[in-house]
Amino acid sequence: MVGLSTIAVLMLAIDLHDVTKTYRGGVQALRGVSLAVQAGEIFGLLGPNGAGKSTLVKIIMTVVRPTSLRGTVLGQPVGTQSVLSRIGYLPEHHRFPQYLTGRQVIDFFGALGKVPRAVRRPRTEELLELVGMREWGNRRVTTYSKGMQQRIGIAAALINDPELVVLDEPTDGVDPVGRREIRDMLLRLRSQGRTVLVNSHLLSEVEMLADRVAIINQGTTLAQGTIEELTQESHRYEIEALHAPDMVVTAVGPVVGLVSSTDPTLRTFAIPTRDAAIIQPAIDALRAAGATVTRVERARETLEDLFVRSVIDERGRAMPGAQRPSAAPLAAPPTAPLAPPRTPPEVRS
Amino acid sequence: MTQTFAIFLDAYRDLNSRKLFWLAMVISALVVAIVGALGLDETGVSALGFHFNSKFVNTLFFPRDLFYKLIFQNLGINIWLTWLAAILALISTASIVPELIANGSIDMMLSKPITRSRLFLTRWVTGLFFAGFQAAVFVIASFLVIGIRGGVWEPGLFLAIPVVVVFFSYLYCFCALMGVLTRSTVASLLLTLVFWLALFAAQKAEQFLNSGRIASTMEVTAIERTIASRLEKNADADVDKLRVELASETISASRWNSGYWPAYALITVLPKTNETTDWLSRTLVKQSNFRPPAKEEDEMRFFGSSRVKRKEFEQAIYDDAESRKGAFWTIGTSLMFEAVMLGGCVFLFRRRDF
Numbered sequence A: 001m002v003g004l005s006t007i008a009v010l011m012l013a014i015d016l017h018d019v020t021k022t023y024r025g026g027v028q029a030l031r032g033v034s035l036a037v038q039a040g041e042i043f044g045l046l047g048p049n050g051a052g053k054s055t056l057v058k059i060i061m062t063v064v065r066p067t068s069l070r071g072t073v074l075g076q077p078v079g080t081q082s083v084l085s086r087i088g089y090l091p092e093h094h095r096f097p098q099y100l101t102g103r104q105v106i107d108f109f110g111a112l113g114k115v116p117r118a119v120r121r122p123r124t125e126e127l128l129e130l131v132g133m134r135e136w137g138n139r140r141v142t143t144y145s146k147g148m149q150q151r152i153g154i155a156a157a158l159i160n161d162p163e164l165v166v167l168d169e170p171t172d173g174v175d176p177v178g179r180r181e182i183r184d185m186l187l188r189l190r191s192q193g194r195t196v197l198v199n200s201h202l203l204s205e206v207e208m209l210a211d212r213v214a215i216i217n218q219g220t221t222l223a224q225g226t227i228e229e230l231t232q233e234s235h236r237y238e239i240e241a242l243h244a245p246d247m248v249v250t251a252v253g254p255v256v257g258l259v260s261s262t263d264p265t266l267r268t269f270a271i272p273t274r275d276a277a278i279i280q281p282a283i284d285a286l287r288a289a290g291a292t293v294t295r296v297e298r299a300r301e302t303l304e305d306l307f308v309r310s311v312i313d314e315r316g317r318a319m320p321g322a323q324r325p326s327a328a329p330l331a332a333p334p335t336a337p338l339a340p341p342r343t344p345p346e347v348r349s
Numbered sequence B: 001m002t003q004t005f006a007i008f009l010d011a012y013r014d015l016n017s018r019k020l021f022w023l024a025m026v027i028s029a030l031v032v033a034i035v036g037a038l039g040l041d042e043t044g045v046s047a048l049g050f051h052f053n054s055k056f057v058n059t060l061f062f063p064r065d066l067f068y069k070l071i072f073q074n075l076g077i078n079i080w081l082t083w084l085a086a087i088l089a090l091i092s093t094a095s096i097v098p099e100l101i102a103n104g105s106i107d108m109m110l111s112k113p114i115t116r117s118r119l120f121l122t123r124w125v126t127g128l129f130f131a132g133f134q135a136a137v138f139v140i141a142s143f144l145v146i147g148i149r150g151g152v153w154e155p156g157l158f159l160a161i162p163v164v165v166v167f168f169s170y171l172y173c174f175c176a177l178m179g180v181l182t183r184s185t186v187a188s189l190l191l192t193l194v195f196w197l198a199l200f201a202a203q204k205a206e207q208f209l210n211s212g213r214i215a216s217t218m219e220v221t222a223i224e225r226t227i228a229s230r231l232e233k234n235a236d237a238d239v240d241k242l243r244v245e246l247a248s249e250t251i252s253a254s255r256w257n258s259g260y261w262p263a264y265a266l267i268t269v270l271p272k273t274n275e276t277t278d279w280l281s282r283t284l285v286k287q288s289n290f291r292p293p294a295k296e297e298d299e300m301r302f303f304g305s306s307r308v309k310r311k312e313f314e315q316a317i318y319d320d321a322e323s324r325k326g327a328f329w330t331i332g333t334s335l336m337f338e339a340v341m342l343g344g345c346v347f348l349f350r351r352r353d354f
């Protein structure tokens, strides 16, 4: 694995551009997604339900045929058979044949992945141990709970000792303890030099794990980068004031105050800066206009804020005139690498 | 190889979990055991200690091996292997393709380094393999019964195994295509049975038209011969009447022909289930001496007023089948149809999004 991680620095495990997919029946699941996953990192693919995350992953795994695509996976064009033996995949909503035991499931997929029997045997035992299913290995999968099936699925995904592990909603249906174990497992996979692509709608989980994330919505990439990169533009100062004017002009431009939903006389101005000096004139201006400053605070988005804002912006754009929730901060949109050009969100007060 | 073996093992586990496969196997064994328990002597048939006197079924009339051979042919092949066991095999394997497609782990299978066509075809062949396994067990058991009880060892019998597999594959490829299209085991099974019935009807229609055509043509020849002999003997008393008869029979023969050839063309492109069984029977008769003893002096006429004798007519039908319905026409063209259907399956399976 040492050799692997050396190469890892030099190459992208997944490097896809302009992936589009229109399903038969006309559903445009992907409308030009780009994805760059570096070797050796945990990459989180985020997005609301129906965003196209699974479609993207299935295209990588050759389960779904792309409408158009450029780029490579592990250095080879998507669909190259030999590459598939270097990838482990856990599909979402999988259901293993009911006539198999957990051990047989792992062995079967190992064999399909061309792992020789002599290697499969001991590794199956190791993996059963790893996912905590050793005592259950000889039971039929029909007797398993959702979480146990998920564990067997993860073990099956790892049977071919993959360089790249692609997990579609791995914690789906798993209890909190199990989730934590899965998280630890993913960290261990990374420490072994493997690249991990996780697809999830559970943001806090991904935030704890992922080196980098991409946010997908309605088939387009809204943002991509490290969590730090994606949220740094959201560093801001919030000034809350009573009886304030609609707008203050600051060094970073005019900022409209949002009316509080509980108190119509209270407005919040969010000034996108990390520099306290920049907000001083704004405070002066507010006070000069007769307002009472009640709170000044540094703020920064969490991944969830970022996610919700990205998705809601996108919806607002998709449906002109849609009402934005008044709680949405007014920070300038993040301009992360690979993010599509964005127009500043319109603000209604 | 690892992958192929894994797919076979998986299919076996699948079948094994379903029990129907074993049920069919047990019935097969039972059928052979019952036939094996039958004994034939000079006065009749005995079974399980009971004796049934018979004037026809006894060793004076039938050699002992022929008794078992005819049971094998009429009961074993024509009824068991190509009807009942085939239906059981269809029921137990019809799910293989829909299961593959609707399977909750198809995503994981497709993500493995195996091409879709290979995955599909291997999976399809497993079904064929298990049907063939059942046929093989039955034929081998029959071979032993004919050898031990009948005293004649006929390795020619083993021809029945590949032919039954081929027969089954005609239906099974259609079943697979329906499975890919409908994704439903029950629907594909029912559609296959309908298809089978349609094939049966088409082949029966062709056979009916063919015998009408042959009988009519033979009748024309017979009338012509009669006219010629009358004229030769200058006994032209009712030659005019015969000429009228000839004219009407000629029209009738041409009608039969114009009905026949389209039917023949149709079944030439379709899989020939009955024809395959008939071909196997003819071949077994030729190779392994299955022919029942000739009925002496069979001078019966074919139709009531026909000039053609039944024996001649049957010989003509047989000769016609031998000359026009050989292995290539019977099995080769059916396999071409099968290749087209399998090609369709693979085409659809490769293009499908899961």
Ligand SMILES: Nc1ncnc2c1ncn2[C@@H]1O[C@H](COP(=O)(O)OP(=O)(O)O)[C@@H](O)[C@H]1O
Pocket (backbone or CB within 6 Å): A023, A024, A025, A027, A028, A029, A047, A048, A049, A050, A051, A052, A053, A054, A055, A056, B353, B354
């Ligand atoms: N096999 C399919 N056929 C047609 N439409 C599909 C298929 N799979 C997914 N879709 C549609 O594509 C869109 C994206 O789905 P998906 O990739 O599963 O989203 P996610 O995994 O992000 O929830 C959805 O609108 C979904 O209905």
Ligand SMILES: [Mg+2]
Pocket (backbone or CB within 6 Å): A053, A054, A055, A092
């Ligand atoms: Mg999904």
